[in-house]
Amino acid sequence: MKKIIINILIAVFLLNLSGCATIMLGLEERNSWNKIYPATFGDCEILRDCFSEKGVPFYFGYIDGWARAPVILINTVDLPISITSDTLLLPVDIYRWNLSAKSNNEK
Numbered sequence: 001m002k003k004i005i006i007n008i009l010i011a012v013f014l015l016n017l018s019g020c021a022t023i024m025l026g027l028e029e030r031n032s033w034n035k036i037y038p039a040t041f042g043d044c045e046i047l048r049d050c051f052s053e054k055g056v057p058f059y060f061g062y063i064d065g066w067a068r069a070p071v072i073l074i075n076t077v078d079l080p081i082s083i084t085s086d087t088l089l090l091p092v093d094i095y096r097w098n099l100s101a102k103s104n105n106e107k
Contacts, residue, residue, distance in 0.1 A: 039082035
């Protein structure tokens with residue numbers, strides 16, 4: 001019973017950590033990110049950076065070495081959730097993309 005509770009707590013903890021790319025990229029103006037499937041694109045960019053020589057860019061420099069392991073874990077858990085949420089939010093993203101394209105054409 002104790003093992004089941006620990007597994008449930010770990011699953012809840014990982015689910016709370018995931019989904020952050022969808023929320024983060026959905027709330028900001030996405031000029032530098034892909035406007036369709038933004039969270040999936042962001043997760044893939046971070047995972048690509050994890051396996052590069054420099055490491056993952058962060059506020060104070062680069063995350064490298066063993067410090068990449070939690071970033072890889074969180075993004076691996078977040079990626080399927082980002083794909084699902086981006087698919088559900090696809091009509092909203094297409095609408096926002098069309099609005100931005102129309103406003104750019106009017107300028």
